[in-house]
Amino acid sequence: MVDEASLNTEILDELRELLAENFNELIDRYLSDSQLRFNLLQKAITELDFKAINYEAHGIKGSSRNMGANRLADLMGRLEASGHAQNAQNLLEVFADAKSEYARVITGLVSVRNT
Amino acid sequence: MSKEIPQSSIKVLIADDSPVDRFILQTMLERLGYSVVLAEDGHQAVEQFESEKPDLVFLDVMMPNMDGVEAASCIKENAGDDFIPVIFLTSLVDASSLARCLDAGGDDFLSKPYNQIIIEAKIKAFSRMRAMNKTLSLQKNLIERNNKHLLQEQTVAKQVFDRIANTSSLKLSIIRYYMSPMAVFNGDVLLADISPTGSLMVLLGDFTGHGLPAAIGSMPLASIFYGMVNKGFGMSEILREINGKLNKTLPMGLFCCATFLDINLRKKRLLVWSGGLPDGAIYRAGGKTVERLASRNLPLAILSNQSFKADVVRYVLEPGDRILLWSDGIQEARNAEGVMFGEERLNALLEQELDNLHIFDDILQKVQHHIGEGERDDDVSLVEVRFPDEKEAAEVEKQGSRGRGCLQDWSLDFRLEASSLRVFDPMPLLLHITSEVPGLRQSNSVLFTVISELYNNAVEHGVLGLKSSVKQSPQGFAEYYRQRKEGLENLPKDCFIVLEFCHTVDAGGGVLRIRVRDSGQGFSPDETVATPGGVPIYHGRGFSLLRSMCESITVLPPGNCVEAQFRWLAED
Numbered sequence: 162m163v164d165e166a167s168l169n170t171e172i173l174d175e176l177r178e179l180l181a182e183n184f185n186e187l188i189d190r191y192l193s194d195s196q197l198r199f200n201l202l203q204k205a206i207t208e209l210d211f212k213a214i215n216y217e218a219h220g221i222k223g224s225s226r227n228m229g230a231n232r233l234a235d236l237m238g239r240l241e242a243s244g245h246a247q248n249a250q251n252l253l254e255v256f257a258d259a260k261s262e263y264a265r266v267i268t269g270l271v272s273v274r275n276t
Numbered sequence: 277m278s279k280e281i282p283q284s285s286i287k288v289l290i291a292d293d294s295p296v297d298r299f300i301l302q303t304m305l306e307r308l309g310y311s312v313v314l315a316e317d318g319h320q321a322v323e324q325f326e327s328e329k330p331d332l333v334f335l336d337v338m339m340p341n342m343d344g345v346e347a348a349s350c351i352k353e354n355a356g357d358d359f360i361p362v363i364f365l366t367s368l369v370d371a372s373s374l375a376r377c378l379d380a381g382g383d384d385f386l387s388k389p390y391n392q393i394i395i396e397a398k399i400k401a402f403s404r405m406r407a408m409n410k411t412l413s414l415q416k417n418l419i420e421r422n423n424k425h426l427l428q429e430q431t432v433a434k435q436v437f438d439r440i441a442n443t444s445s446l447k448l449s450i451i452r453y454y455m456s457p458m459a460v461f462n463g464d465v466l467l468a469d470i471s472p473t474g475s476l477m478v479l480l481g482d483f484t485g486h487g488l489p490a491a492i493g494s495m496p497l498a499s500i501f502y503g504m505v506n507k508g509f510g511m512s513e514i515l516r517e518i519n520g521k522l523n524k525t526l527p528m529g530l531f532c533c534a535t536f537l538d539i540n541l542r543k544k545r546l547l548v549w550s551g552g553l554p555d556g557a558i559y560r561a562g563g564k565t566v567e568r569l570a571s572r573n574l575p576l577a578i579l580s581n582q583s584f585k586a587d588v589v590r591y592v593l594e595p596g597d598r599i600l601l602w603s604d605g606i607q608e609a610r611n612a613e614g615v616m617f618g619e620e621r622l623n624a625l626l627e628q629e630l631d632n633l634h635i636f637d638d639i640l641q642k643v644q645h646h647i648g649e650g651e652r653d654d655d656v657s658l659v660e661v662r663f664p665d666e667k668e669a670a671e672v673e674k675q676g677s678r679g680r681g682c683l684q685d686w687s688l689d690f691r692l693e694a695s696s697l698r699v700f701d702p703m704p705l706l707l708h709i710t711s712e713v714p715g716l717r718q719s720n721s722v723l724f725t726v727i728s729e730l731y732n733n734a735v736e737h738g739v740l741g742l743k744s745s746v747k748q749s750p751q752g753f754a755e756y757y758r759q760r761k762e763g764l765e766n767l768p769k770d771c772f773i774v775l776e777f778c779h780t781v782d783a784g785g786g787v788l789r790i791r792v793r794d795s796g797q798g799f800s801p802d803e804t805v806a807t808p809g810g811v812p813i814y815h816g817r818g819f820s821l822l823r824s825m826c827e828s829i830t831v832l833p834p835g836n837c838v839e840a841q842f843r844w845l846a847e848d
Contacts, residue, residue, distance in 0.1 A: 191296045223367050224296035226388040
């Protein structure tokens with residue numbers, strides 16, 4: 162089930178056409194890479210390591226943008242900026258929003274994965 | 277250059293730590309037909325660049341170990357003159373970060389999400405730029421190589437020229453000159469030498485054109501000048517020889533403007549021949565006046581020697597008089613705005629400072645000041661000769677006595693036996709000897725007529741005993757030459773001809789006595805001159821012609837010996 166607000170289906174269709182039989186592998190790569198980065202981001206926020214916040218949020222933002230997960234990319238952009246500015250305000254709130262948005266993206270991607 | 281480079285031959289390096297982004301870009305590029313090399317951080321990117329030599333690089337900005345900005349600097353430095361486009365992969369949006377990427381040598385950005393159409397357009401545009409850059413760089417290398425080669429050639433040519441144009445006389449105390457070290461490639465040439473007759477000969481020449489074509493004419497010019505000055509030839513003979521040589525060898529449109537000075541230190545006289553160079557000047561020490569040396573002739577190499585006239589002007593010199601010559605580089609020297617120094621400025625300078633002992637330095641300084649510091653004009657040639665007092669003149673002349681001199685008084689007996697008479701033409705050999713006398717050289721064509729007429733008379737009427745009267749009709753001519761040919765083929769062994777030359781010099785020039793004696797019975801040339809009315813005279817012309825050329829013609833009894841006396845006058 163794809164939530165149009167979380168995942169741009171036009172971009173997903175283009176990716177499916179581009180990658181053809183490798184489309185599933187792309188989704189698997191995104192899932193494992195973003196999971197890894199999310200854990201690192203969680204840790205960085207707990208420790209208020211701004212440099213790591215900036216770096217990991219930037220990474221998730223880029224690949225999310227390429228996957229059509231634009232709302233998640235936007236939220237990551239805000240965390241990246243906070244990390245860059247070393248600003249702790251709203252950090253936890255934005256991260257909470259990002260986590261629930263990330264869950265929607267995962268659900269959507271798993272559902273478009275060819276079986 | 278409109279041809280596209282085949283895509284499979286273009287290799288692209290992608291450096292990105294995100295497996296997702298790397299995978300998408302790699303797939304896109306491979307589907308477009310490019311070959312792809314991958315790196316996961318900045319270090320790997322630099323390593324892959326060095327080993328794989330890609331044509332184009334995509335770099336993520338934020339990567340572990342070494343970030344994209346630093347990797348870009350390394351790659352650009354490694355590439356050297358080779359143009360390797362670096363495109364940053366970024367979702368950075370703030371202007372200062374983007375500027376930092378460009379400062380590091382980035383050529384473009386690619387934003388996320390990736391778009392295949394944009395990527396293909398960018399790669400094609402950069403491939404065209406790269407091809408163009410390669411062509412430019414090849415051409416630049418070629419030009420650099422050619423230029424280096426040209427400079428090497430010029431250096432060698434300059435060495436050869438310096439060896440021919442022995443410049444030791446230019447170091448004389450009475451000569452000052454300014455010329456660029458490579459002036460020979462501007463077509464300017466300055467020659468000076470002291471002749472055995474005590475004349476300082478100076479020639480300033482300016483060949484049309486620049487570079488090697490202009491320099492080439494300097495070689496025969498210098499070699500004739502030094503060769504003939506050394507042997508004591510006069511100015512007009514040297515000029516005639518140079519003109520003839522240049523006229524025959526230089527291509528159309530290439531000629532040599534020149535001024536030739538013959539300064540006789542003992543006689544205190546100056547002879548000037550000037551063709552095409554700017555009018556030189558004589559600064560008079562006594563009267564504080566300036567006289568201009570107007571150009572009166574066409575430049576060298578234009579006229580054939582038949583129409584060439586050495587029109588020479590004579591001046592009397594006093595110690596302290598100074599003669600100035602320059603090439604048109606002085607008037608044409610331009611300043612930064614392109615304004616020429618000009619005739620007017622130069623004339624004003626010459627006229628204003630009549631008692632100026634430093635006119636040489638003043639002209640040079642004003643011209644160089646006019647040109648300014650920015651651009652050195654190397655076309656400026658300026659020479660000054662100061663007429664010395666008697667003491668200094670003697671010292672100067674001493675330096676000139678190293679020449680090998682020229683023939684003065686001499687005699688030569690030359691006997692040709694029958695076998696030589698049959699096959700040998702003695703004229704080239706004899707003229708070669710007489711032309712070693714400077715005063716006789718200019719009369720070579722007259723001497724040729726005189727000697728060959730005497731020799732032929734000796735062969736035909738003396739040795740062979742042919743009668744001129746046979747030649748009275750046109751048919752007779754053919755018969756005469758048949759008899760001549762037959763006679764020579766069957767010549768008796770004891771036939772001979774003796775040519776005796778005796779040359780003496782005197783104050784006004786010299787006399788050459790030529791005596792030709794043969795083994796024949798003798799003949800009287802007068803009997804052949806008798807002319808029946810109305811019949812054209814084909815014979816007997818020889819002696820009247822000889823009489824018009826020589827001081828005297830004498831037939832010695834019994835008529836087998838003729839003596840001609842030929843007088844030449846010194847040039848001044």
